[in-house]
Amino acid sequence: MSLVKIINLNFKYANTDFWSLRNINLEISEGEFIIITGQSGCGKTTLLRAMNGLIPHYHQGEYDGHVILDGKEVSKHKVYELAKIAGIVFQNPEDQIFAMTVEKEVAFGLENLGIERSEMRKIVDETLQQMRISHLRFRQPFFLSGGEQQKVIISSILALKPKLILLDEPLSSLDPMSAQALVEELHRLNRQYGKTIVIAEHRLDLLSKYANRMIVMDKGQIILDNRIEEVLAKIDLESLGINEPLFAKFARFLRAKYGLELGNCLSIEEVVRRFNHAKSH
Amino acid sequence: MFRPEYFYFRKKDTIIHRLDPRSKLVYVIAMFVWALIRGDLLFLSAVFLLTLIPISLGKLFKNLLISLRAALFFIVLIILINYVFSHNLSLAIALALRFMILISSFLIFSITTSPDDLALALYRMGFPYDFVLTFNLSVRFIPTVMRDATNIIDAQRARGLETQKGFINRIKNYVPVLIPLIVVGIKRAINVAESMEARCFGASKKPTTLYELKFAVKDYVFIAFSFIPTIFYFLL
Numbered sequence: 001m002s003l004v005k006i007i008n009l010n011f012k013y014a015n016t017d018f019w020s021l022r023n024i025n026l027e028i029s030e031g032e033f034i035i036i037t038g039q040s041g042c043g044k045t046t047l048l049r050a051m052n053g054l055i056p057h058y059h060q061g062e063y064d065g066h067v068i069l070d071g072k073e074v075s076k077h078k079v080y081e082l083a084k085i086a087g088i089v090f091q092n093p094e095d096q097i098f099a100m101t102v103e104k105e106v107a108f109g110l111e112n113l114g115i116e117r118s119e120m121r122k123i124v125d126e127t128l129q130q131m132r133i134s135h136l137r138f139r140q141p142f143f144l145s146g147g148e149q150q151k152v153i154i155s156s157i158l159a160l161k162p163k164l165i166l167l168d169e170p171l172s173s174l175d176p177m178s179a180q181a182l183v184e185e186l187h188r189l190n191r192q193y194g195k196t197i198v199i200a201e202h203r204l205d206l207l208s209k210y211a212n213r214m215i216v217m218d219k220g221q222i223i224l225d226n227r228i229e230e231v232l233a234k235i236d237l238e239s240l241g242i243n244e245p246l247f248a249k250f251a252r253f254l255r256a257k258y259g260l261e262l263g264n265c266l267s268i269e270e271v272v273r274r275f276n277h278a279k280s281h
Numbered sequence: 282m283f284r285p286e287y288f289y290f291r292k293k294d295t296i297i298h299r300l301d302p303r304s305k306l307v308y309v310i311a312m313f314v315w316a317l318i319r320g321d322l323l324f325l326s327a328v329f330l331l332t333l334i335p336i337s338l339g340k341l342f343k344n345l346l347i348s349l350r351a352a353l354f355f356i357v358l359i360i361l362i363n364y365v366f367s368h369n370l371s372l373a374i375a376l377a378l379r380f381m382i383l384i385s386s387f388l389i390f391s392i393t394t395s396p397d398d399l400a401l402a403l404y405r406m407g408f409p410y411d412f413v414l415t416f417n418l419s420v421r422f423i424p425t426v427m428r429d430a431t432n433i434i435d436a437q438r439a440r441g442l443e444t445q446k447g448f449i450n451r452i453k454n455y456v457p458v459l460i461p462l463i464v465v466g467i468k469r470a471i472n473v474a475e476s477m478e479a480r481c482f483g484a485s486k487k488p489t490t491l492y493e494l495k496f497a498v499k500d501y502v503f504i505a506f507s508f509i510p511t512i513f514y515f516l517l
């Protein structure tokens with residue numbers, strides 16, 4: 001059984017006169033690491049919201065089709081039930097910080113669920129360790145750096161033990177170093193803890209190495225959905241208005257200039273290695 | 282430059298900071314009663330001096346000075362008006378002292394109490410969870426809104442808005458700041474509510490809490506301390 005199954009989904013926000021999602025069909029299996037990309041306004045955030053029930057419960061509108069999350073029809077379950085399966089990290093960290101200390105931030109969801117205190121303590125401890133931020137436990141999240149805040153928010157989601165973590169442009173507010181660190185942390189959650197990760201992002205160069213699949217959207221539709229190497233090797237993302245990773249651009253240039261077949265590459269080192277290899281033959 | 286840490290509760294580790302918010306609440310209410318129950322110089326001076334004990338235990342002298350300086354205009358006004366009407370200098374000073382007691386004791390409460398501990402205290406006193414959380418969030422978002430305001434002011438200044446000249450002009454000039462600030466605020470509120478939903482807000486009728494408030498010996502001592510002016514009341 002797939003973790004997420006979307007069948008013929010169309011969605012139009014109330015007060016708009018266009019469809020923000022059009023004819024979406026999608027299946028996600030457990031353990032995947034997926035990048036959703038596309039130009040601004042193409043519907044990435046909307047698609048993430050549809051996966052954990054914020055659409056149609058929090059954002060109302062015309063909703064047509066089915067979204068099945070871990071066997072549950074999303075439109076028929078409460079957001080808080082779905083939140084235990086799919087956690088979402090939104091774009092702006094500041095809007096997701098409610099508490100005066102990191103540990104209380106992490107406990108927020110558990111408090112809402114009415115989890116007993118001793119159990120809650122245990123989960124908070126575990127989660128802080130899992131994200132390696134135990135040292136921040138008593139700090140005020142508002143005064144942390146962007147990267148630390150992002151980790152705190154991810155912890156607060158992890159505390160609910162979701163199978164699926166949705167992230168909406170988590171790198172956009174981070175400097176390159178913290179972005180790199182966060183990407184590695186997500187990779188670890190995916191590898192070590194088996195969390196399924198779906199991430200909407202423009203900054204592809206950092207992420208490509210870790211994702212197994214890439215979905216490209218345009219005007220509310222999925223126009224590409226394939227293994228990431230395939231997408232990067234075969235498609236000119238630039239022409240779709242998407243910031244192509246440097247290595248992909250480089251590989252395209254080498255292929256065109258020297259007529260070499262470089263295969264699928266996911267880093268600049270790989271491009272260079274394969275290029276040298278192809279040239280010497 | 283905007284420095285939220287100057288305006289905001291910061292954790293400090295003094296005995297006053299560690300008191301249960303409920304005992305501090307009792308203290309403030311008691312002090313307000315003492316300040317209002319009698320209007321003579323001797324009694325009010327004694328009560329005011331007494332508030333300096335928790336002020337010094339909580340390392341709050343600097344904060345008190347800043348607050349009194351900010352209130353200086355009103356203190357002088359109280360003295361002047363009362364002197365003009367009663368021709369009684371000691372009464373006029375006593376009334377100013379009354380005002381200073383209110384400032385000093387409220388400071389002890391507000392600066393040393395973490396908003397979420399206060400919220401927890403309110404929750405335990407039987408206030409509804411929604412109310413308590415609203416309170417908590419409004420405190421939490423003060424620095425965020427202040428930062429938004431600073432950003433908007435900067436943006437509007439860059440477009441030629443003047444915020445300095447003349448009282449009326451200043452008020453008029455704040456309209457282009459206020460309207461975007463409200464719009465930004467509403468957008469934020471929608472985002473905040475959305476991410477609260479995504480973290481199971483409203484799942485349980487009886488949310489639990491990570492910590493429980495506990496009365497300790499120091500709390501009983503502090504409450505007893507709040508009643509020391511009883512002695513002054515009968516002796517002075």
Ligand SMILES: Nc1ncnc2c1ncn2[C@@H]1O[C@H](COP(=O)(O)OP(=O)(O)OP(=O)(O)O)[C@@H](O)[C@H]1O
Binds near residue numbers: 016038
């Ligand atoms: N709450 C809303 N109400 C009405 N329309 C909305 C709402 N949120 C998004 N839209 C519209 O739906 C379309 C898709 O928006 P969405 O936010 O999903 O795009 P996105 O790919 O996430 O863009 P970005 O990269 O800018 O975040 C846009 O045209 C947008 O204006």
Ligand SMILES: [Mg+2]
Binds near residue numbers: 044045046168
């Ligand atoms: Mg978006």
